[in-house]
Amino acid sequence: MRANLEERPSPPPSRSGGRDVLIVGHDSAETDLLTTTLELAGYRVAGVAGTGAEGVERITRRRFDLVVWDATLPDLKEVAARGRRIGPEDRPPLLYLITCEYLYTLLPVLGRGREDYVTKPVRTTEVLARAQLLLRGAEREGRPGELGYGDLVLDDTACEARRGSRPLDLSPAEYRLLRHLLANAGRVLSKEQIxxxxxxxxxxxxxxxxxVSRLRHKVDRGEPALIHTRRxxxxxxxHPRD
Known part of the structure; x- marks a missing residue:
């Protein structure tokens, strides 16, 4: 039986700054492992939701800095069918836990927002690394609906992008590619994933x-390159790695 995680004392803040995290998952062994890992890293695990419906309900009731969400929950299709979405102003960064067969079929249950994923079986070091990147990205975003990296900004509400003050005239495919790269900043994406x-x-x-070449020409024209190839x-x- 899952312990009542909301009654656990919070450890002292560390590099995470004591961020509040919600875990949504039905595997008690996995959620206990995640809870221990995150709390040792200085996060506050504010609760565990056992179903997708409960996860959505908790997010609508209070604000979390990060949500770790099991994308294999059996009720996700039902939750999506109900059409209940979280507004972009209330949507926390979301870290999916997925298996390989779910990699390209993630359900957009929570609407648009900053998200990332780790594959199962869960590796705790990867969870911590992806969580840190998600929270950094959330801090860089100027307003709800935006993804940003340095002076590169993508606005989902208007389907527009800009580099500094320069607007980028992107095709739908270029826009989707840029969004995927921004959501995974610092992470190498394979050609198949793209x-x-x-x-x-x-x-x-x-x-x-x-x-990629067309997008790179528009994004990096006359400015420090942000889009790179890992042969x-x-x-x-x-930014280029040392």
Whole structure:
């Protein structure tokens, strides 16, 4: 039986700054592992929700800094069918826990917002790394509906992007690619991951290379490059690594 995590004393704040986290999952062994890992890192685990419906209800009742959400919950389709969404102003950063077969079929239960994922079986070091990046990204966002990295900003509410004061005239495919790169800033994305996100299916390698090249020309024109190639692996967005 799952322990009442809301009654556990919170450890002293550390690098996480004592951020409040909600865990949504039905595997008690997994949620207990996540709770221990996050609390040792200085997060405050404010509760565990055992179903998708309970997770949505908790998010509507109070604000969390981060939600760790099991994307394999059996009631997610039912929750999505009800049409209940969280507004962008209330949507916390979301870290999905997924298995390989769920990788390209994540249900948009909580609406648009900053999100990332780790695959199961869960590796605690990866959970902590992705959580830290999500929270950094949330701090960089200027207002609800925006994703940003440095002077590069994407506005989901208007479907527009800009680099500094310069607007970027993006096609729908370029926009989706930029959004995927921004949501995974610092992370190398394979050509297969990009193709399935942008078009819903894997496309020929040259089609993806041409799309990345067009986006790079618009984003990095005359300014420090943010879109990079990791030869043999894929592409990533961020400041050049030392």
């Amino acid at each position: 193709g399935r996100y942008v078009w819903g299916e894997f496309r020929a390698t040259d089609a993806i290379e041409k799309l 043999g692996f894929g592409y990533w967005l961020g």
